[in-house]
Amino acid sequence: xxxxxxxxxxxxxxxxxxxxxxxxxxxxxxxxxxxxxxxxxxxxxxxxxxxxxxxxxxxxxxxxxxxxxxxxxxxxxxxxxxxxxxxxxxxxxxxxxxxxxxxxxxxxxxxxxxxxxxxxxxxxxxxxxxxxxxxxxxxxxxxxxxxxxxxxxxxxxxxxxxxxxxxxxxxxxxxxxxxxxxxxxxxxxx
Numbered sequence: 001x002x003x004x005x006x007x008x009x010x011x012x013x014x015x016x017x018x019x020x021x022x023x024x025x026x027x028x029x030x031x032x033x034x035x036x037x038x039x040x041x042x043x044x045x046x047x048x049x050x051x052x053x054x055x056x057x058x059x060x061x062x063x064x065x066x067x068x069x070x071x072x073x074x075x076x077x078x079x080x081x082x083x084x085x086x087x088x089x090x091x092x093x094x095x096x097x098x099x100x101x102x103x104x105x106x107x108x109x110x111x112x113x114x115x116x117x118x119x120x121x122x123x124x125x126x127x128x129x130x131x132x133x134x135x136x137x138x139x140x141x142x143x144x145x146x147x148x149x150x151x152x153x154x155x156x157x158x159x160x161x162x163x164x165x166x167x168x169x170x171x172x173x174x175x176x177x178x179x180x181x182x183x184x185x186x187x188x189x190x
Contacts, residue, residue: 033079033171033172035079035171035172035175036054036055036056038054038178038179038182039054039055039056040052040053040054040055040182040186041053041055042186043059045070045072046070047069047070047087048070048087048089048151048152048189048190049087049152049154049187049188049189049190050187050188050190051183051184051186051187051188052182052183052186053074053179053183054076054179054182056076056078057074057075057076057179058074058075058076058077059072059073059074059075060072060073060075061073062084062085062086068086068087068088069087070086070087071084071085071086071087072085073085074156074183076176079160079172079176080160080161080162081158081159081160081161081172081176082158082159082160082161083156083157083158083159083176083179083180083183084156084157084159085154085155085156086154086155086156087152087153087154088152088153088154089151089152089153090147090149090150090151090152090153094147094149094153097145097147097153097155098145098147101130101143101145101155104143104157105132105134105143108134108138108139108140111136111137111138111139111164112134112135112136112138113135113136113166114134114135114136115132115133115134115135116132116133116135117130117131117132118130118131118132118133120144120146120184122184122185122187125187125188125189126148126149126189127146127147127148127184127187127189128146128147128148128149129144129145129146129147129184130144130145131143131144131180131181131184132144133177135166136166137164137165137166138164139159139164140157140158140159141158141164141166141169141173141177142157142158142173142176142177142180143155143156143157143158144156144180144184146184146187148189151189152189154187156180156183158173158176158177158180160172
């Protein structure tokens, strides 16, 4: 009986001390993501263009229904990321393709906090376009299109195989955005 009273008093003392006002629960953390070192290799196809891709990525032909020639997926399987790349030849329809990309980007406005546009202009390679950075919990966080304004139009979108969460995906978005910028800067029309 005496031990029972002692245990009860000890329990009440611990319980009362644990309910102090200055207690703050630890915030939820995210897993650390280890990324490989940046290293690139040339990608050449039968299409009207070449560019460099990261060595840790794999480029495969698109397997979506209604896929057209020169549509590719740049997959980063280890990180569950994918850049969908589509190519369209131009037949005096550049404004139509630009508007299609703009519509796709601005469909994300419901979940996006902001959409930032960066102009792309590399005159020595005849590469012009826009890169869209979609901030917030949108399905795609980076979209772009590039064109020579005469014969070819290429667009791409970065997606992850997880539910969008801009806080936890921020390091991965930044990492793969650099690869997209490198793809654009190394792009050449044939």
